[in-house]
Amino acid sequence: MGRxxxxxxxxxxxxxxxxxGERLHADEETCRHYGHDETEDLSFPPQVVLKPETTEExxxxxxxxxxxxxxxxxxxxxxxxxxxxxxxxxGVGLALDRMNRIIKIDEDNHQVWVxxxxxxxxxxxxxxxxxxxxxxxxxSRGSCFIGGNLAENSGGPHAVKxxxxxxxxxxxxxxxxxxxxxxxxxxTLKNATAYNLTQLMVGxxxxxxxxxxxxxxxxxxxxxxxxxxxxxxxxxxACKAVADIFKLGITPSALEFMERDAIQWTLDFMGESTIxxxxxxxxHLLIELDGNxxxxxxxxxxxxxNLLDTFKTDEILFAESEAQKDQLWxxxxxxxxxxxxxxxxxxxxxVVPRYHLPELLAGVKEIGSRYGFKSVCYxxxxxxxxxxxxxxxxxxxxxxxNDLPLAIRxxxxxxxxxxxxxxxxxxxxxxxxxxxxxxxxQITLELMKGIKDLFDPKGIMNPxxxxxxxxx
Amino acid sequence: MGRxxxxxxxxxxxxxxxxxGERLHADEETCRHYGHDETEDLSFPPQVVLKPETTEExxxxxxxxxxxxxxxxxxxxxxxxxxxxxxxxxGVGLALDRMNRIIKIDEDNHQVWVxxxxxxxxxxxxxxxxxxxxxxxxxSRGSCFIGGNLAENSGGPHAVKxxxxxxxxxxxxxxxxxxxxxxxxxxTLKNATAYNLTQLMVGxxxxxxxxxxxxxxxxxxxxxxxxxxxxxxxxxxACKAVADIFKLGITPSALEFMERDAIQWTLDFMGESTIxxxxxxxxHLLIELDGNxxxxxxxxxxxxxNLLDTFKTDEILFAESEAQKDQLWxxxxxxxxxxxxxxxxxxxxxVVPRYHLPELLAGVKEIGSRYGFKSVCYxxxxxxxxxxxxxxxxxxxxxxxNDLPLAIRxxxxxxxxxxxxxxxxxxxxxxxxxxxxxxxxQITLELMKGIKDLFDPKGIMNPxxxxxxxxx
Numbered sequence: 001m002g003r004x005x006x007x008x009x010x011x012x013x014x015x016x017x018x019x020x021g022e023r024l025h026a027d028e029e030t031c032r033h034y035g036h037d038e039t040e041d042l043s044f045p046p047q048v049v050l051k052p053e054t055t056e057e058x059x060x061x062x063x064x065x066x067x068x069x070x071x072x073x074x075x076x077x078x079x080x081x082x083x084x085x086x087x088x089x090x091g092v093g094l095a096l097d098r099m100n101r102i103i104k105i106d107e108d109n110h111q112v113w114v115x116x117x118x119x120x121x122x123x124x125x126x127x128x129x130x131x132x133x134x135x136x137x138x139x140s141r142g143s144c145f146i147g148g149n150l151a152e153n154s155g156g157p158h159a160v161k162x163x164x165x166x167x168x169x170x171x172x173x174x175x176x177x178x179x180x181x182x183x184x185x186x187x188t189l190k191n192a193t194a195y196n197l198t199q200l201m202v203g204x205x206x207x208x209x210x211x212x213x214x215x216x217x218x219x220x221x222x223x224x225x226x227x228x229x230x231x232x233x234x235x236x237x238a239c240k241a242v243a244d245i246f247k248l249g250i251t252p253s254a255l256e257f258m259e260r261d262a263i264q265w266t267l268d269f270m271g272e273s274t275i276x277x278x279x280x281x282x283x284h285l286l287i288e289l290d291g292n293x294x295x296x297x298x299x300x301x302x303x304x305x306n307l308l309d310t311f312k313t314d315e316i317l318f319a320e321s322e323a324q325k326d327q328l329w330x331x332x333x334x335x336x337x338x339x340x341x342x343x344x345x346x347x348x349x350x351v352v353p354r355y356h357l358p359e360l361l362a363g364v365k366e367i368g369s370r371y372g373f374k375s376v377c378y379x380x381x382x383x384x385x386x387x388x389x390x391x392x393x394x395x396x397x398x399x400x401x402n403d404l405p406l407a408i409r410x411x412x413x414x415x416x417x418x419x420x421x422x423x424x425x426x427x428x429x430x431x432x433x434x435x436x437x438x439x440x441x442q443i444t445l446e447l448m449k450g451i452k453d454l455f456d457p458k459g460i461m462n463p464x465x466x467x468x469x470x471x472x
Numbered sequence: 473m474g475r476x477x478x479x480x481x482x483x484x485x486x487x488x489x490x491x492x493g494e495r496l497h498a499d500e501e502t503c504r505h506y507g508h509d510e511t512e513d514l515s516f517p518p519q520v521v522l523k524p525e526t527t528e529e530x531x532x533x534x535x536x537x538x539x540x541x542x543x544x545x546x547x548x549x550x551x552x553x554x555x556x557x558x559x560x561x562x563g564v565g566l567a568l569d570r571m572n573r574i575i576k577i578d579e580d581n582h583q584v585w586v587x588x589x590x591x592x593x594x595x596x597x598x599x600x601x602x603x604x605x606x607x608x609x610x611x612s613r614g615s616c617f618i619g620g621n622l623a624e625n626s627g628g629p630h631a632v633k634x635x636x637x638x639x640x641x642x643x644x645x646x647x648x649x650x651x652x653x654x655x656x657x658x659x660t661l662k663n664a665t666a667y668n669l670t671q672l673m674v675g676x677x678x679x680x681x682x683x684x685x686x687x688x689x690x691x692x693x694x695x696x697x698x699x700x701x702x703x704x705x706x707x708x709x710a711c712k713a714v715a716d717i718f719k720l721g722i723t724p725s726a727l728e729f730m731e732r733d734a735i736q737w738t739l740d741f742m743g744e745s746t747i748x749x750x751x752x753x754x755x756h757l758l759i760e761l762d763g764n765x766x767x768x769x770x771x772x773x774x775x776x777x778n779l780l781d782t783f784k785t786d787e788i789l790f791a792e793s794e795a796q797k798d799q800l801w802x803x804x805x806x807x808x809x810x811x812x813x814x815x816x817x818x819x820x821x822x823v824v825p826r827y828h829l830p831e832l833l834a835g836v837k838e839i840g841s842r843y844g845f846k847s848v849c850y851x852x853x854x855x856x857x858x859x860x861x862x863x864x865x866x867x868x869x870x871x872x873x874n875d876l877p878l879a880i881r882x883x884x885x886x887x888x889x890x891x892x893x894x895x896x897x898x899x900x901x902x903x904x905x906x907x908x909x910x911x912x913x914q915i916t917l918e919l920m921k922g923i924k925d926l927f928d929p930k931g932i933m934n935p936x937x938x939x940x941x942x943x944x
Contacts, residue, residue, distance in 0.1 A: 108715055108827035109891075131721060153664045164662050166671075167639070182916045186893035188823045189855045190636050192625045192675055193893045193911055194900055194938050195920045199638075199671035203664055220721035243580055249603060249692035249764070292721070293768050351660045355580035383661045419581075421658035421665045428666055439665055444654045447926070448667045454922040466666050 003459060005089055006069045008047045015064055016050055016092075023051040023098070034093045037078040037085050038140070038336075039431055040346065044086040046073060046093030053098045055173060055181060055212040062210070063179030065092055071463050072177075074206040076116065076148035079140035081336075081347060082429030084152060084205045088464035094210065096147050102126055103213070110218045111170065111187060116147025116211050123216075132218040135162035138425070139333045150211050153203035155425035157254040157288070157332070160382030162219070164425065166202045173213035174201055177456040187215045200451070205427050206462040208455040225253065225290035226297055227325045229275075231314035235259055235283035235377075239357040241311055242285065242381045246354070248307060250300045254288035255382030257357075262335050262378040262389075269338035272331065278314040285381065286332055335378050336387075344392035344400075348408060348432075350415040351424030354384035363414045364388055371407040372399070385424035405434075412438045428466045436468045445471050475931060477561055478541045480519045487536055488522055488564075495523040495570070506565045509550040509557045510612070510808075511903055512818065516558040518545060518565030525570045527645060527653060527684040534682070535651030537564055543935050544649075546678040548588065548620035551612035553808075553819060554901030556624060556677045560936035566682065568619050574598055575685070582690045583642065583659060588619025588683050595688075604690040607634035610897070611805045622683050625675035627897035629726040629760070629804070632854030634691070636897065638674045645685035646673055649928040659687045672923070677899050678934040680927040697725065697762035698769055699797045701747075703786035707731055707755035707849075711829040713783050714757065714853040718826070720779060722772045726760035727854030729829075734807050734850040734861075741810035744803065750786040757853065758804055807850050808859070816864035816872075820880060820904075822887040823896030826856035835886045836860055843879040844871065857896035877906075884910045900938045908940045917943050 016024045025031070026048045035045030052058045065072050071091035078085055087093050100117035107130055114123060120141040124134050137156035138144055148154070150172070155164040171185045184197035191198075201208060232238040242255055260282055267275060287304065289297050308316070319325040339345055352360050361377060364386075368375050373395060379387040388411065392400055412422045412435050421439045422432055436445060449471050455461070488496045497503070498520045507517030524530045537544050543563035550557055559565050572589035579602055586595060592613040596606050609628035610616055620626070622644070627636040643657045656669035663670075673680060704710040714727055732754055739747060759776065761769045780788070791797040811817055824832050833849060836858075840847050845867060851859040860883065864872055884894045884907050893911045894904060908917060921943050927933070 106825070106827075107719070109825035110718060111825065153662075153668075155662050155664075159662060166668070167635075176915075176919075180915050182913070182919070184916075186823070186888070186911060187825050187891035188857075188893055188896065189826075190625075190627050190631060190823050190852075190857055190896040191893055192627075192821070192895040192897050192899045194675070194677075194908065195680075195923055196625075196638070196668075196671045196675055197916070197919070199668045203666070203668055205666075208667075220718075220723065246582060246692075247579070251692065293765070293771070296765050296768050299765070349664070351658070351662050353578070353581035353583065353659050354661075355578075380662075385660075385662050416658070419659035421660055421663055423664040424660065424662040425664050427664045436666065439658060441654070443648075443652050444656075444669070447648075447654070447669070450926040451667055451923065454919070454926060 003463065005071045005091060008070060008091065012064070012068060012070065013048065016048065016061070019057060019060055020050055020052065025049040031093065034075050034078070034095055035087060037080040037083060039081055039083040039429070042083055042086055044088045046087035047090045049093045049095050051095045051098045055175060058094070058175045058210055058212055059179045059181055061092065061094065062175055062177060065460055066178045066458060069458060069460065071460050073462050074210050076145035077119070077143050079144040080148060080152060080429065081349070081426040082423070083431045084427050084429035084465060086430055088430055096145065099212065105130060107132070112216050112218055114146050114214050114216060116145060116214070118146045120144050120146055120149055127218055128221055131221045133221040134168060134216060134218055136165045136168060139336055146214060147211055150202055150214060151204065151206045152427040153425065155380060155383065155385065157256055157380060160255055160380060161251050161253045166199060168217045169198055169202055169214060170217055171215040172198055172201050172211050174209040175212055176209045177458065177461040189217070203427070205429060205465055207452060207465055208461065222253070222290040223292045224294055224297060225288055226301055227286070227288045227319040227328055229317040229328055230285045230287060230308060231278055231281040232283050232285065233280050233312045233314065235361060236358045237311045238283040238285050239361055239381065241308065242357060243355040244307055245304055248303055250303065252287050252382060253290040254286065256286040256332055257381035258284045258286065258332065258335060258378040259376055261376045262339065263331065265342050265376070266331050266335050266338040269341055270331065270334055281314050286328060339376055339389045346390045346404065348388040348390070348411060349423045349426040350388060350411065350420060351383065351385040352415055352418040352420030354382065356418040356420070357381055357384055357386060360386055360415060360418060364411055367407055367410045371403055373407065383424065384420065409435065409438065430465055433466055434468045475935065477543045477563060480542060480563065484536070484540060484542065485520065488520065488533070491529060491532055492522055492524065497521040503565065506547050506550070506567055507559060509552040509555060511553055511555040511901070514555055514558055516560045518559035519562045521565045521567050523567050523570050527647060530566070530647045530682055530684055531651045531653055533564065533566065534647050534649060537932055538650045538930060541930060541932065543932050545934050546682050548617035549591070549615050551616040552620060552624060552901065553821070553898040554895070555903045556899050556901035556937060557620070558902055560902055568617065571684065577602060584688050584690055586618050586686050586688060588617060588686070590618045592616050592618055592621060599690055600693055603693045605693040606640060606688060606690055608637045608640060611808055618686060619683055622674055622686060623676065623678045624899040625897065627852060627855065627857065629728055629852060632727055632852060633723050633725045638671060640689045641670055641674055641686060642689055643687040644670055644673050644683050646681040647684055648681045649930065649933040661689070675899070677901060677937055679924060679937055680933065694725070694762040695764045696766055696769060697760055698773055699758070699760045699791040699800055701789040701800055702757045702759060702780060703750055703753040704755050704757065705752050705784045705786065707833060708830045709783045710755040710757050711833055711853065713780065714829060715827040716779055717776055720775055722775065724759050724854060725762040726758065728758040728804055729853035730756045730758065730804070730807060730850040731848055733848045734811065735803065737814050737848070738803050738807050738810040741813055742803065742806055753786050758800060811848055811861045818862045818876065820860040820862070820883060821895045821898040822860060822883065822892060823855065823857040824887055824890040824892030826854065828890040828892070829853060829856055829858060832858055832887060832890060836883055839879055839882045843875055845879065855896065856892065881907065881910065902937055905938055906940045
């Protein structure tokens with residue numbers, strides 16, 4: 001672990017109390033509550049939880065912690081899957097729950113100003129009321145915060161057509177580790193004004209500063225969609241079909257892949273019996289097309305159906321109503337939870353150029369059979385983003401703890417060999433950091449560490465994340 | 473100017489000659505040729521022009537220059553409008569003309585691998601042969617290089633629907649100032665793997681390293697388009713109509729604004745007489761809609777026509793054929809050249825949230841009338857990106873040299889006050905650097921300078937660009 005930070009003392013608590021009053025929490029229960037996210041069963045409670053309400057309060061907290069050498073971990077809705085919000089060195093847990101205002105929806109310019117604690121789905125619904133669309137929608141959109149989405153560069157099913165979080169960010173207000181406050185850019189669709197600090201902040205996982213306001217781009221809300229669930233007898237054919245759909249020149253608004261177990265476990269988990277899986281079905285694609293013109297959508301749909309005729313598929317299910325669309329999306333969104341409920345597991349968030357998905361999937365299975373583990377795979381196939389859930393099942397603790405990291409290394413190496421990388425949308429955080437030598441060489445890692453040291457010379461900002469233990 | 477670099481000596485020439493042979497040019501004519509771009513009439517020749525053909529050669533050049541303290545300026549097609557490719561400290565002019573291979577068009581993954589010296593239009597035509605589309609298209613696309621587009625984060629008319637250069641970049645090979653070679657990311661549509669070095673390089677104007685390969689995203693080529701030229705009796709109404717079109721929920725594939733003089737001067741410059749401007753016409757919008765379905769495009773077109781009925785417009789010209797579309801686009805692309813041919817001028821590349829365009833335009837005219845200069849404005853109105861050409865005309869050299877910088881300061885301050893910034897797609901380069909205190913405060917500028925110093929500790933990489941003279 002290396003670095004020793006100052007432990008929070010009475011005088012620090014006194015300072016925080018004077019600043020925040022009731023919004024300081026040092027009790028064990030609160031600290032434990034803010035000490036875990038959705039990453040396995042990890043628990044790293046902060047020493048104290050602070051709940052600021054303004055940029056100015058955060059600036060003062062950071063100024064104090066910078067001077068006193070206290071580590072600070074920004075904490076959102078704790079839905080993260082890489083441990084980015086865990087207070088691995090204790091210190092201050094900076095909970096952003098109370099900075100949850102939608103400051104302004106600018107209909108004239110198709111922009112929205114938000115604080116980091118706004119729930120993604122709340123934002124989406126608010127702007128949809130004005131026929132506008134904020135597309136990034138992680139599976140956890142009902143509870144995750146925009147701030148966390150920005151920190152991790154979150155994606156979601158609709159990224160394949162509309163882009164990930166980074167594609168919707170125009171400008172950010174950031175409190176730097178020393179308490180200084182900057183804006184990273186301008187509220188414009190184009191910007192050729194020096195270095196892109198906005199995109200440097202997006203995906204930096206709270207290690208460079210705290211995002212306190214975001215100006216986000218909105219687009220016109222698509223008026224219609226169709227959704228279909230396509231069962232394939234071979235998972236590899238489902239993967240192949242993904243690339244072939246794009247080759248038609250069609251960009252679906254979602255193109256999701258689920259292995260048989262992923263969908264079966266989820267149906268069981270939800271107690272859902274209206275959907276039956278055919279006996280020999282190996283995987284599903286969930287395909288959504290959207291737009292404003294019904295005829296146009298149906299024409300694309302027909303071209304996809306003609307393509308699917310060339311694959312071995314079972315009967316295709318078309319969602320007949322909004323309710324059935326919701327049901328299918330519910331199933332897709334619950335997969336992670338269902339897998340989690342089934343066994344101890346580890347989730348990897350691989351991404352490759354999408355045509356290489358069949359090779360990735362085959363490779364994962366081959367590696368699994370050599371190491372003796374089972375995996376359940378699903379994800380955003382249109383983006384080449386495959387979530388690999390490695391299932392503990394009957395494996396001994398010894399194998400799980402000693403051999404699994406080697407198997408994961410092999411999976412990540414394969415991913416990188418295919419032109420991909422080790423995280424598409426979950427981030428590196430705490431659990432993947434010691435694999436960072438696979439996508440990046442030492443020179444590149446040291447350059448990134450140089451950026452970290454520039455922004456955060458004392459190393460107090462979300463320490464213990466992103467960089468492998470070998471990088472000092 | 474500050475910094476003194478080593479002057480290139482015999483021993484350096486000997487090293488370069490051994491490496492490059494005939495591809496070293498030290499004659500005055502070649503150096504002068506590579507010493508200017510399209511920025512006013514500025515001339516800053518390098519001491520020697522080198523024309524490497526491989527990443528390895530560039531790495532060796534940089535390693536030598538780093539050791540010997542020789543400044544290096546990467547030079548593309550010299551179509552830049554901010555002086556980014558000018559060798560303001562002499563030294564090595566690194567001309568990328570010979571690194572002009574399209575390495576691979578990956579139809580399976582909708583990606584293309586290119587070297588920096590590929591002409592943008594050549595790339596577009598090559599991928600169009602495979603029904604794929606690379607959208608960014610600066611007015612100079614017939615001669616500019618992809619490398620320069622990446623360095624400046626270039627836009628163009630189609631950015632409004634498809635995005636600017638940064639939106640099409642997946643991964644970059646970069647030679648760092650010390651000669652080290654890195655890849656910035658992965659060849660994937662999503663990436664949540666630490667800091668976004670790819671987007672840090674895009675728009676960094678050759679000050680952080682030399683881009684030697686780029687993996688670019690492609691999209692399906694739209695099959696159809698319609699193009700119309702709409703004359704407005706009031707320029708402010710044309711600006712207003714821009715925002716209103718987007719409020720309909722329609723995203724045109726281009727939405728260009730041209731003041732009367734911009735189009736009239738261009739018609740004169742081109743000797744084009746088939747298009748006549750109505751007497752009281754004040755400005756034009758050039759509106760393009762694209763897609764795959766004719767009916768769909770026509771439906772959107774009709775909604776735009778209905779909207780335009782609420783404005784005071786002259787007769788709308790629809791392009792009847794591909795030839796007429798080309799003609800209208802030619803006129804739009806020639807505006808810059810035509811204005812240039814007319815008078816000494818200065819071009820500013822302001823960008824604001826698009827609803828604020830009328831305020832920006834009115835403000836520019838008001839500032840102009842106070843300082844006594846005329847301006848011709850045109851640009852990518854759909855992005856809020858207004859090119860302001862300040863015309864010298866009869867102004868004395870004294871006013872031009874002494875007062876104009878004050879007027880430009882006022883224009884830029886207005887731009888920033890409206891939520892915008894001082895360059896949308898041309899970059900800061902040499903000519904705008906002393907205005908950088910307007911969009912950014914000292915803290916932010918110093919943070920950017922810290923990034924510069926991290927990548928380029930000896931300051932040899934395209935020195936004299938981006939940072940104001942006040943930043944050390």
